[in-house]
Structures are given as C-alpha cells and as structure tokens.
Amino acid sequence: MSVIAGWGFVVLPDTDSAVPLARRLARESTVLHHPSGRPWLVHNHPAEQVAVSADRSDHRLAVVGFSAATPASLNQAARHLDGPDRLARELDGSFWVVASFAGRSHALGSALGVRRIFRARIDGVWVASDRADVLAELGSFDFDETTLAMRTIMPLVHPLSEEPLWRGVEPVAPGDSLTIEADGNRCWHRRWWTPPGAELDRRGGAQRLRDRLAAAVATRTSGGGVVHSDLSGGFDSTPVTYFASLGRARVVASTAYNTDPGGREDLVWARKALPVMRGIEHSTMSLESLPAFYLGLSEVTARFDEPSETIRAAPRIAAMIQVARSNGARVYLNGLGGDHLLSPMPAWDHTLLRRRPLTALRRVRTSQLLEGTDYRTAFLPLLRSQPYRTWFGRMVEAMEFRDPYRKVTAMELAWDQQLYWPRWLTTAHRAAVTARLRKIAGTADPLAPALGDHAYLAVIRGGARVARAGAQLGAAQQVAFESPFLDDRVVEACLATRIQDRGHPKQFKPLIRNAMQGLLPDDFLRRTRKTSGDPQASRGIRAAEPELIDICHHSVLAERGIIDLDVLRSHAFPRERWMPVRDVDATLTCALFARNHTNRHHGSQPTDAQYPGERRGDIPS
Structure with a gap:
C-alpha cells in the first residue's frame, strides 16, 4: 500500500x-x-523537480518543485545561509525548501498556500510532510469530526481552512517555516514572509508582473520535453501560453468550446493571440466530449488531503490531463489564480478610502451605477469598521440557513462573506461546530490589518487551495498541473501595485492587459469579458442528482451522523434552473475527500528518480 499518494515527501529529524x-x-x-x-528527506517526486546540494558539510539544502535552483547554486547557498528563508524569498517558481542545518530540520512551503507543510508527532518524534494525509496514515490518526462538519459550511472564511482535518496533524500556516530539533522532541514555527507594500503605479506594477510571470513559466519549460498549456483566449491562460512559447519545451496548447450561447468565443479570442506564439501546436476540443460538472464523481479515486471545490470538476480535469499525458506532456500549465489576482474587489475601496478618499469615492460611484444599487447600499459600508474578532464573533451568532435564491450583490462589504448552515447538518454537529467557531472567534486575526488587504489575501489563498488540489490530481497521473499566476513572486508583483492601479470597476483586468502590451496583439487585448461555466454546472448537478445522493449516502458524513440524508434530498438540489449558491458543493467535496481515504484508493506510482550516492531504500541500520 502506498503511503505517499501521487507525489510527496516526508522530512525526518536527525535521530535514530x-x-x-x-x-x-x-x-x-x-x-x-x-x-x-x-x-532526512524521503520523497517520490520526479528528478527534474528536486535539486539538492552536495553532502559535504553539516548544511544540506533541497528545493522540491519548480524553480531555477541547481545543485551548484544550492551548494553555494548552503555555505552562506543560516536557514532556508532567504532562498525562498529570492527564487522564482513554486516550490518547497527543505534544509538540514547543524542537525536541525527546516521546511517551508509557498507564501500563499499552493505548497503546504504539515507536522505530526509520530512514534515519539516530530516529522513533517507536504501532505496532511501522509502524516495521518503514518500516524494512524482519525478524522476530526467537528472539522469535517465545519467543512460542509460555505464559504471557507479565514482561518477555518487551518483547522486540522485529522486529530494529531497540524498545518503550518502559509508564510511560516517549520524547524524540528535534531532529537525530534521539539519543533516550532517562524514567520518568513510578509506582503510587500503597495507602492508601484500601474506601469511599474505591470512591468514587474510581466517579468515575474515570464520567469515563473520559464521554471516549468526550462526542462524541455512536452508542456501542455490551456489556451482559453482569456487574460490568464493566454499570457501563460505566450511565455511558454518562448521556452525550450515543445508546447501543445488546447482551447475548449461548447454549444452554449457564447460558448465559441474563446476560440475566436485564442486565434487572435496565436500568431505571436511561435512553434505552438494548437488543438481544440468540445466540452461536450468531456465529463460534465458533477457527473462521474463516484469514479474519482485520487486522494486529496483536504476537501476542495476542484473535486466537483475532477473527472473533467482528469480527462484533460490524460489527453495531455497521451501527448507526452510532463507539465500541464493553466491560468488558475488569474481571476483571484487580477479582478477588482469592492473591499479594496474600503481601504482606499482611508488612503485616497476622493479616488475611492469615484470608484464606488462607478460601481454603484454598474450594480444599480442605491446610495445607502453603496456608501454606508465604507464607513463601517470593526475588529476582525468582533466581526467574526457576530457573524457566528448570526448564522442561519441560506436562502439559495437570494442574489448577493458585488457591493456587499465586510471582512468576508457571511457563513450559512447547510440545512442537512445535524443538530448535534451544528452545536459542535458552533462551539468550535466561538472558540476560533476569540483568537482569529485577519491576514492584514486593513480590510481590503485582508480580503485580497484571503481570495488569493482560496485560489491557492483550488490550485493545490489540482496539483494533487495531476500528480496522481504523473503530470505536474501547474498554476504560475499563484507563484509567490507573481503574487508579490500584484500586491506591490497600488490599489487604484491594480484594478478598476469599469476595466477588465487592466494590470495584465498593460503587462502584455507589445507582446500580445492589440486586437486580442481589446477583450472585455469572459464567459462562465455556470450553465454547464447547472445542467450537470441536475443530471447527476441520483449519483450525488448515493455518494453522500455511503459517506463518512452519513455514517457518523454528520448529515441528515432526508433533509439533503429535499433541499440540496435546485428545483429551478437558477441557483446562485449550491451549499451541497461543500458537502460533496467533503464526502469524496473522506471516502477516498477510508477506502484507501491510491493513485501513486513509484518514480525512478535517484541521485548520485542516494539509493532507493538506502536506510542505515
């Protein structure tokens, strides 16, 4: 039985x-x-994703993932660094840094959460891994039922994603590093990353975004071979594909279309961009040839280490990855994270009002006219301000069942969205979750002091969770499913751009548009909208209802009395065509996440990656 599913690693202390x-x-x-x-480091990543320094001193470094690090550069770094932090702050790409310095083991992931670190005490010593489920299996830890119940709630407001899903497995927060003493008896966290100040104007921010995105993509293409890239004709995947076309790899790009109104728009816009991408092999595919949203979920066997909205589209994503793999691709590039980074947020104006009041008021007036709201709805929330813990506590006490047909306007403004109970969560578990939420409210801190900055980081972290689950799905098929927009250096370029220059209510992703001027055709850069997949999701959930109910019926959630199946049957599925929020999504992803661990479905294959002087299974006795 495989302990590490897909790709992963375990960091061990320097003790017998x-x-x-x-x-x-x-x-x-x-x-x-x-x-x-x-x-020290036990892993099954492909060789191209691991760079390690030579074993010549009491300092040893490894970088796992995609970066420009080489054994030679790590040899140099190991001689001059007293920890892995500086290396993590300097490298482009998406990776983990693991170090053995004077007996202590260090590990850190990425700043926003695409690469995570977890810790657990197993057999008397602290160990770390990039996957929570690996530690849970090594330590035979059971699920935390209250956390499972809490993950059926939408949305996942900060810091709920940091609640351990297994008793005994603890997450290291994104942006923190972990150090384990040589004897394995003590460990601690330390903050290594803080967001940059927003000081760049649009021109400066666009230039930095261009440079960092190009470097991020280059870390995936520098190894040559075949790289697949989504090419949706939007402002996310198209820049990624463009920069991929400049690298050493053979790039196969694909554009999907469907028969919905506007479903062929992506083809039109992708073809406008193609002439400047030399050497690209372009293909198209009909979404009707792929699994629909929600259909085929019972066949998903990949292991994820947390519930994720990625799971509802897992059959479709897996089919697309399989097509890429059949073409010989070792990497699958996507545009995930672009929407999270580049789309303006109403919360920004709350913060901007306190820095540039006239600019903020003009922006809010524009949003008000676009949304068709009244002055009270548009402007009064800008004046409200309360500590995060106060807001969180009041939100918990105000929790109720959602009206699934109530439309949420973009003008609604708070630290985050209101939490709602799914109607099918049982009374006992609702009480347990309430107690947990009240406890969290007493210690919860925002991701940044200002509401707009916190909201931006929270949205980016949400995108990172989606990308991370996609990466785990890709790893199960031995293909790296990569989201360069969520690399630390790319995110920092956007964070370093002033709010008023980062986005505007009337403009479609102006920062990346400016970044790609002179690179992508002007005719392409005129695009002002992107169609969504909502109609496909609505059709899929109606068609899949019997299968989805069966998944919930045979889940840990039903087995342990967390959900009431009769209530779920009555309330979870839309009886009309339009339902803006589907609370059942969180329940389904939670059920599938838990099922694929309790059933022990594994999708990993051992790799043949080895290093000079390192043999598979070479453990001292």
Missing part, C-alpha cells in the same frame, strides 16, 4: 528514532540523508 519511519516509506521512494547519514 526516525529510522523506522524511513523504512516504512523507503520501498517506494528516494531517500536523501542528513550529513550524519541518517534519513
């Missing part, structure tokens, strides 16, 4: 007590060693 854990992992993995010779 960790050797038995390494033996449990070694048969299917590559083992790197502490300078002492004890097992």
Whole structure:
C-alpha cells in the first residue's frame, strides 16, 4: 500500500528514532540523508523537480518543485545561509525548501498556500510532510469530526481552512517555516514572509508582473520535453501560453468550446493571440466530449488531503490531463489564480478610502451605477469598521440557513462573506461546530490589518487551495498541473501595485492587459469579458442528482451522523434552473475527500528518480 499518494515527501529529524519511519516509506521512494547519514528527506517526486546540494558539510539544502535552483547554486547557498528563508524569498517558481542545518530540520512551503507543510508527532518524534494525509496514515490518526462538519459550511472564511482535518496533524500556516530539533522532541514555527507594500503605479506594477510571470513559466519549460498549456483566449491562460512559447519545451496548447450561447468565443479570442506564439501546436476540443460538472464523481479515486471545490470538476480535469499525458506532456500549465489576482474587489475601496478618499469615492460611484444599487447600499459600508474578532464573533451568532435564491450583490462589504448552515447538518454537529467557531472567534486575526488587504489575501489563498488540489490530481497521473499566476513572486508583483492601479470597476483586468502590451496583439487585448461555466454546472448537478445522493449516502458524513440524508434530498438540489449558491458543493467535496481515504484508493506510482550516492531504500541500520 502506498503511503505517499501521487507525489510527496516526508522530512525526518536527525535521530535514530526516525529510522523506522524511513523504512516504512523507503520501498517506494528516494531517500536523501542528513550529513550524519541518517534519513532526512524521503520523497517520490520526479528528478527534474528536486535539486539538492552536495553532502559535504553539516548544511544540506533541497528545493522540491519548480524553480531555477541547481545543485551548484544550492551548494553555494548552503555555505552562506543560516536557514532556508532567504532562498525562498529570492527564487522564482513554486516550490518547497527543505534544509538540514547543524542537525536541525527546516521546511517551508509557498507564501500563499499552493505548497503546504504539515507536522505530526509520530512514534515519539516530530516529522513533517507536504501532505496532511501522509502524516495521518503514518500516524494512524482519525478524522476530526467537528472539522469535517465545519467543512460542509460555505464559504471557507479565514482561518477555518487551518483547522486540522485529522486529530494529531497540524498545518503550518502559509508564510511560516517549520524547524524540528535534531532529537525530534521539539519543533516550532517562524514567520518568513510578509506582503510587500503597495507602492508601484500601474506601469511599474505591470512591468514587474510581466517579468515575474515570464520567469515563473520559464521554471516549468526550462526542462524541455512536452508542456501542455490551456489556451482559453482569456487574460490568464493566454499570457501563460505566450511565455511558454518562448521556452525550450515543445508546447501543445488546447482551447475548449461548447454549444452554449457564447460558448465559441474563446476560440475566436485564442486565434487572435496565436500568431505571436511561435512553434505552438494548437488543438481544440468540445466540452461536450468531456465529463460534465458533477457527473462521474463516484469514479474519482485520487486522494486529496483536504476537501476542495476542484473535486466537483475532477473527472473533467482528469480527462484533460490524460489527453495531455497521451501527448507526452510532463507539465500541464493553466491560468488558475488569474481571476483571484487580477479582478477588482469592492473591499479594496474600503481601504482606499482611508488612503485616497476622493479616488475611492469615484470608484464606488462607478460601481454603484454598474450594480444599480442605491446610495445607502453603496456608501454606508465604507464607513463601517470593526475588529476582525468582533466581526467574526457576530457573524457566528448570526448564522442561519441560506436562502439559495437570494442574489448577493458585488457591493456587499465586510471582512468576508457571511457563513450559512447547510440545512442537512445535524443538530448535534451544528452545536459542535458552533462551539468550535466561538472558540476560533476569540483568537482569529485577519491576514492584514486593513480590510481590503485582508480580503485580497484571503481570495488569493482560496485560489491557492483550488490550485493545490489540482496539483494533487495531476500528480496522481504523473503530470505536474501547474498554476504560475499563484507563484509567490507573481503574487508579490500584484500586491506591490497600488490599489487604484491594480484594478478598476469599469476595466477588465487592466494590470495584465498593460503587462502584455507589445507582446500580445492589440486586437486580442481589446477583450472585455469572459464567459462562465455556470450553465454547464447547472445542467450537470441536475443530471447527476441520483449519483450525488448515493455518494453522500455511503459517506463518512452519513455514517457518523454528520448529515441528515432526508433533509439533503429535499433541499440540496435546485428545483429551478437558477441557483446562485449550491451549499451541497461543500458537502460533496467533503464526502469524496473522506471516502477516498477510508477506502484507501491510491493513485501513486513509484518514480525512478535517484541521485548520485542516494539509493532507493538506502536506510542505515
């Protein structure tokens, strides 16, 4: 049985007590060693995704993922660094940094959460992994039922995503690093990343975004071979594909279309951009040839280490990854994160009012006219201000059942969206979740002091969770499913741009439009909208209703009395064509997440990656 599903790693302390854990992992993995010779990093990532320094001192460094790091550059860094933080702040790409310095083990992921670190005490020592489920299986930890119940609630307001899904497995917050003492008896977290100040005007921000996105894509194409790239004709995947076309890899780009009104628009816009992409092999596919949203979920066997909205589209994404793999692709590039980074948010104006009041008021007036709201709705929320913990506590006490047909306007303004109960969450678990939420309210801190900055970081973290689940789905098929827009350096370029220059209510993603001027055709850069997949999702959920009910019926959620199936049947599925919010999504993804662990479905294949002096299963006795 595979402990590490897809790709993953485990970091061990420099002690003999960790050797038995390494033996449990070694048969299917590559083992790197502490300078002492004890097992340090056990992984099954492809060789191209791992750079490691030579074993020549009491300092050793590894970078896992996509970056420009090489063994030579890491040898140099290992001689001059006292920790992995500076390296993580300097490299382009998306990666983890793992270090063994003077006996201590260090590990950190990315700043916004695409690459995560988790920790657990197993067999008497602290160990770390990039996947929570790996530690849960190593330690035989059970689910935390209250957290499972809480994950059926929408939306996932900060810091609910940081609540452990397994008892005994603790997340390291994005932007924090983990250090484990050599004896494995003590560990601690330390903040290594803070957001940059927003000081760049649009021109400066666009230039930095252009440079960093180009560098991010280059980390995926520099290895050559075949790289697949989505080409939707939008302002997210198209720049990614353009920069991929400049690299060493053979790039196969695909554009999907459908028969819905406007469903062929993407083809038109993609073809406008293609002439400047030299060497691209372009193909098209009908979405009708792929699994529909929600259909085929019972066949999903990939393991995820948290519930994610990615799961509802997993059959479709997996089919697209399989097409890329059949063409020989080792990397699948996508535009995930572009919407999260580049679309303006009403919350920005709350913060801008306190910095540039006249600019903020003009922007809000524009939004008011576009939304058709009254002055009171548009302007009064700008004046409200309350501490995050106060807001969170009041929100918890105000929780109720959602009216699924109530339309939420873009002008509604708070630290985040209101939480609602799914009607099918049982009374006992609703009480347990309420108690947990009240406890969280007493310690919750925002991601940034200003409401607009917090909201932006929260949205980016939400995008990172989607991308991370996609990466786990790709790894199950041995293809790297990569989202360059969510790389730390790319995100920092957007964060460093002033709010008023980052986006505007009347403009469609102006920052990336400016960034790509002179690179993509002017005719393409005139695009002002992008069609959504909502009609496809609405059709899919109606067609899949019997299958979805069956998934919930046979889930841990039903088995442990977390959900009431009769209530779910009555309230979870739309009886009309239009339902803006589907609370059942969170329940379904939670049910599938838990099922694929309790049933022990595994999708990993051992890799053949080895390193000079490192042998598979080479564990000292």
